[in-house]
Amino acid sequence: MAEEGECSKLTIINIRRNLWQFGSIYAPQTRIGRKRTVTPQMAETLCHHLEKPGLDLDEMAVYFASTVITPAFDNSEQAIPDVVRPGTPVISAAKVRPQTGSHPSPTKTDNTHLHACGWLEPPCMWNSTVLPPGTYWGQYQDITKSNTHLSVAERLWVAWYAWVQNDVLATGIMSFVIHEFFYFGRSLPWIFIDSFGFFKRYKIQSSKVPSLREQWDCAKFVLLSHFTVELPQIWLFHPMAQFCGLSTSIPFPSPWTMTYQIAIFFVMEDTWHYFCHRALHWGPLYKAIHKVHHQYSAPFGLTAEYASPIEVMILGFGTVSSPILWCAFTGNLHILTMYIWIVLRLFQAVDAHSGYEFPWSLHHFLPFWAGADHHDLHHEKFIGNYASSFRWWDYLLDTEYTPDALKRRREKKVKANKAQ
Ligand SMILES: [Zn+2]
Ligand SMILES: [Zn+2]
Numbered sequence: 001m002a003e004e005g006e007c008s009k010l011t012i013i014n015i016r017r018n019l020w021q022f023g024s025i026y027a028p029q030t031r032i033g034r035k036r037t038v039t040p041q042m043a044e045t046l047c048h049h050l051e052k053p054g055l056d057l058d059e060m061a062v063y064f065a066s067t068v069i070t071p072a073f074d075n076s077e078q079a080i081p082d083v084v085r086p087g088t089p090v091i092s093a094a095k096v097r098p099q100t101g102s103h104p105s106p107t108k109t110d111n112t113h114l115h116a117c118g119w120l121e122p123p124c125m126w127n128s129t130v131l132p133p134g135t136y137w138g139q140y141q142d143i144t145k146s147n148t149h150l151s152v153a154e155r156l157w158v159a160w161y162a163w164v165q166n167d168v169l170a171t172g173i174m175s176f177v178i179h180e181f182f183y184f185g186r187s188l189p190w191i192f193i194d195s196f197g198f199f200k201r202y203k204i205q206s207s208k209v210p211s212l213r214e215q216w217d218c219a220k221f222v223l224l225s226h227f228t229v230e231l232p233q234i235w236l237f238h239p240m241a242q243f244c245g246l247s248t249s250i251p252f253p254s255p256w257t258m259t260y261q262i263a264i265f266f267v268m269e270d271t272w273h274y275f276c277h278r279a280l281h282w283g284p285l286y287k288a289i290h291k292v293h294h295q296y297s298a299p300f301g302l303t304a305e306y307a308s309p310i311e312v313m314i315l316g317f318g319t320v321s322s323p324i325l326w327c328a329f330t331g332n333l334h335i336l337t338m339y340i341w342i343v344l345r346l347f348q349a350v351d352a353h354s355g356y357e358f359p360w361s362l363h364h365f366l367p368f369w370a371g372a373d374h375h376d377l378h379h380e381k382f383i384g385n386y387a388s389s390f391r392w393w394d395y396l397l398d399t400e401y402t403p404d405a406l407k408r409r410r411e412k413k414v415k416a417n418k419a420q
Contacts, residue, residue, distance in 0.1 A: 005041055005042040005044075008247065009250060010161055010248060012042075136163045137159075140155055150251070157250060157252075158250055167248065168235070171335065172235045172237060175234045176230075176231060179226070183346050183350065186301065186347050186350040187301040190302075190354050191300075191302070194215070195215075202357055204357050205355065210296075218300075222302060222305050225305065229312055233313075240324070244324050245327055245333075246323075246324075246333050246334070247335065248335045261333065262337065264326060265345075266348075268322035269389070270390045272322070273386075273387060274386050276318065277290075277386040281382075292307055293307040297380055299355055299375070301353055302350075319342060348388065351372060352388070357372055368391050369391070370389055370390055374402075377402065385400065
């Protein structure tokens with residue numbers, strides 16, 4: 001149906017919910033939001049597919065209101081109580097017209113059939129034992145009742161969009177909260193490790209342990225940057241994602257689809273990062289932009305995003321545009337995959353700046369993985385090791401800065417001198 005109406009499944013669910021709750025295909029405008037757009041094609045498709053194809057949308061609203069409000073609707077106005085739900089308008093008896101002519105009034109049989117159909121189960125009656133639909137958990141309960149086939153994560157997801165009633169806002173808030181939560185959440189263990197001196201023997205530059213003051217100053221700078229530079233960008237994220245065809249609907253993609261897509265994004269971002277980062281080490285660009293990030297020659301977790309706003313935009317572009325580009329070519333990307341990708345990329349960036357090299361670090365098992373060992377040397381020596389996640393670009397273009405690479409370069413030089 002969503003395909004026919006040229007909209008997402010979530011939109012169809014929302015329109016149905018609006019019919020149930022508000023007696024209209026539109027939800028009332030929220031203080032911060034806008035009315036959902038329902039195109040004539042979407043409305044027509046909806047009419048075509050509903051249980052009573054002969055009814056138009058207005059009549060459908062009446063039909064739903066009657067079946068929802070009084071399951072044993074007897075067609076008399078007295079039998080229809082006013083239903084007042086916090087945060088929603090009143091659906092009054094006056095709004096519910098008695099049905100006549102070719103549209104028979106709903107009967108108990110109709111109602112049973114609606115239940116059997118699954119998708120049209122009426123939402124719960126508002127009473128003291130049930131959370132009001134005006135709250136997030138009220139929405140969740142409603143959705144759970146009528147969509148038992150959805151997973152818990154999918155219900156939480158749909159309830160979020162249904163509750164906010166504004167997709168731009170819903171995506172914007174979710175993106176920002178995910179970013180803050182996982183960036184600072186992932187940095188927290190490293191702050192404890194540095195402060196309490198755990199794993200001291202695994203610290204790469206053991207004489208340069210950051211003080212709490214230094215970490216706090218860094219956190220303040222990063223927070224300021226997030227609120228001034230990244231917040232407005234996140235705001236534009238949903239319109240951009242929609243323009244590029246990213247899906248926000250349910251069901252979620254399979255774990256396999258998410259895994260292979262995220263692996264591709266890692267490779268794409270690493271390539272972008274390598275060349276841009278290398279360019280940022282060119283004298284004028286270094287002085288004007290990248291110097292800020294190199295303020296800490298011994299990095300710690302929080303320094304991952306300690307950078308000039310221009311650098312945040314240049315390097316952040318690789319993280320955001322890799323999935324967007326993928327979606328533009330394949331048309332197959334869910335916004336959840338993008339969120340998981342961004343979280344993993346945040347983990348990679350924070351861990352690469354942690355300053356600790358463990359015997360169990362990932363690059364011991366995946367030799368092409370960069371990790372802290374690779375990036376710490378970049379901060380210490382200001383040269384080489386430009387890539388973010390993998391070692392192959394530095395290896396191929398001979399910009400690796402490791403004892404092995406230095407030895408290799410020295411031997412090459414000696415050989416060249418001998419040959420002359
Ligand atoms: Zn650098
Ligand atoms: Zn760095």
